[in-house]
Amino acid sequence: KQEVTQIPAALSVPEGENLVLNCSFTDSAIYNLQWFRQDPGKGLTSLLLIQSSQREQTSGRLNASLDKSSGRSTLYIAASQPGDSATYLCAVRSGNTGKLIFGQGTTLQVKP
């Protein structure tokens, strides 16, 4: 059974700092991995999607990497801003039905 873990559960950094969020999964046989952002009480916003054949994806100040063999992904945020404060969720798709298995998320606070 696929399990997804995100560490740490919460993170507080000063504005401008570069930071890394971690995601690990137990079964390396995945189709893809997706990173989402969730603001309090809101839905999920897709940030990056990495297919199993890819090593990384970049969008603006965000860079996500994938190491299937070790069951790990990282989300790198450069030059963090207060507007980046949110919960970040990673999710893996293991089967061919599209079902996503989510981690519990990392809640990020960027202080001005």
Added chain:
Amino acid sequence: EAEVAQSPRYKITEKSQAVAFWCDPISGHATLYWYRQILGQGPELLVQFQDESVVDDSQLPKDRFSAERLKGVDSTLKIQPAELGDSAMYLCASSLVSSQETQYFGPGTRLLVL
């Protein structure tokens, strides 16, 4: 930019009552998902549709939950009777035909059962 629509945004009900949530996916998206997110946790899939057919409902509590997508477009998720433990955010998502595609989520319906 096209978005997934959900209504209502908030719902308060008493236990044993019936509740229903509605979702309208992005136009042209054949795959529709309903997830439940308990506070402080990641979402968990309840049911997945491909057009009007159920692909996966293994985690749907079928004694009280039902879902339909009659014309393969919008969808309704129903709970009857609601229980205190059903209090959560109910999220709808959609994707293009292939299950390899990005899933796009709606704003969710927050349910509180008293």
